[in-house]
Amino acid sequence: MKPYAIHIPNGTRDALYGECRTRRNIENALVDMFEQRGFSEIITPTLEYYDTFVRTGNTLPEEEMYKVIDRDGRILVMRPDLTTPIARVYATKIRDVSELHRFYYIRNIFRSGHSLKGQETEITQAGVELIGSNSFKSDLEVISLAVSALKACDIEDFHIEIGHSGLFRSLLSQLECCDETAEEIRRYTEQKNFAALCDSLEPYSDMAAAQSLTKLTRMFGGEEILGEARSLAYDRESNECIDYLDLLYSELKSAGLANYIRFDLGLVNRINYYTGIVFLGYSEGIGEPVLTGGRYDGLTAAFGFETPATGFAININSIINHISTPQTEVPATIIHYETGRFGDALQILEDTDNGKCELSYCSSIEGTLDLAKRRNAKRVIVLSSSGQRKEFVANSDGVFL
């Protein structure tokens, strides 16, 4: 038998020291912010029925879900996303249209990626869902929250890119093409594959909608895109989508967030899932979106109770992989205690005013001073059996005097 015992599966990872600290700091900052803004944590099971994720017409391919068979022979999956379970909880346990419910989570999802492509299979996602309102204000709130959340993750040079699924949908519906062609057009738009898109739209080339669709692949950038997009939108529905984005932008701008906002009107990933605005977060130096979100008014209906909802998720792994992790933190103080002084040592340890403290495991004072030097500690407190307390402070060369 091959010795797998010392390996971990492809796509998983162990984290140590600085990386764990960075991760915990980011998670704490996010939790503080979500809590402060009135969000409540929601915890759902890691394992759920396979049916739950199929029910929604979710476009995630079957082979990307990890499956487990339970005692009764039913198929379970390690959750591949967190929004679906939250929609399930809402539609089965809350069912309350009178209020907006704000939830947040920081949990792991599991996706069986391609082997040897460097993809991670266990990913920490931090996200929010606002369920129960289709208002402009909830879209506004969720986008501004996305900006704050990426700021809390301590990444620089990021932006949120917004699109509107209604625009593509309304243009596409005018072609009255079959599902297969529609999917082809969607895929080429997503890939910004201009040449192939033109080929697919060739049979419709005399229609204004087809000409607008070919232009969508290049409709990304700053605020000016909205102006350009006006020329594409000639019917009421697509004009409304652009009005909506315009209004969103002017509110975000008035809140001083304009620098973080861009647009991509060719944003059509998972178009059957999103029903209104869609957005992605990008950061300098990270080759994939760090945040994905949008409005998904149809999702809870899959579980028997229709409610509008919006939210986003941050891929914590991709952020961690690109943040330089701090060095191991050094203890400010090391406490050396002799027989009978353990209680006093614990008292010093518990006093948070002393900063980061460690107990010495050495039996001699020399040993402790040596340890303090290796660990770069600033101070050594010695509690001797005779009841004395001595303090050694490191000079600039790290020597204890």
Place this chain on the structure above:
Amino acid sequence: MNRLKIALTKGRLEKSAIELFEKAGIDCSPLREDTRRLIHTLPTEPLDILLVKAQDVITYVEHGVCDLGIVGKDTILEHGNSFFEILDLGFGACRFVLATKKGEDLYGKYRDIRIATKYPKVAKNYFEKMGMNVDIIKIEGSVEIAPLLGLADAVVDIVETGTTLKENGLQAVDDISRVSARLIVNIASMKINRTQIMEFVDKLDSVL
């Protein structure tokens, strides 16, 4: 301004890509020197050129360590996942075909047929679309031999003129798809370096 990194497929596509760049007024003189360097810095453009194998172009672009890449559609169909495929560069044109021994009736058999190919994913997708159940065997080179030796009933392979097929007694029975070199862009880089990338794209597009 960031320096962009572009990964070129070594070999046949590399030559045509450099010709295209020069036609677009991009000085590629460092690539004309006979060196074993793998990364070349262009003197007049904020562009670094990397010469790598076709599959690696996709890997580097998907991970975002290269912003752009030039790679054949054949490699994209077999190994591609998520990036923008923004230009069809036209060169490196060939096609994927299904070919059998001359005179063989592929569809009249009462058993699953066996397909030899260097491109198992392309073959699998094709037969799924055709609604046929087939047994696919991966062969690393000269797949034409497999039907001749009786290992497979047919091959899915890439052909330019069809001469190799003909000389080995095979005939194309169906066209699967057209293949040529493509310019691909990392999804995040496209958004972050928009102006720079679109300028480069337009520059190439204008001489295509």
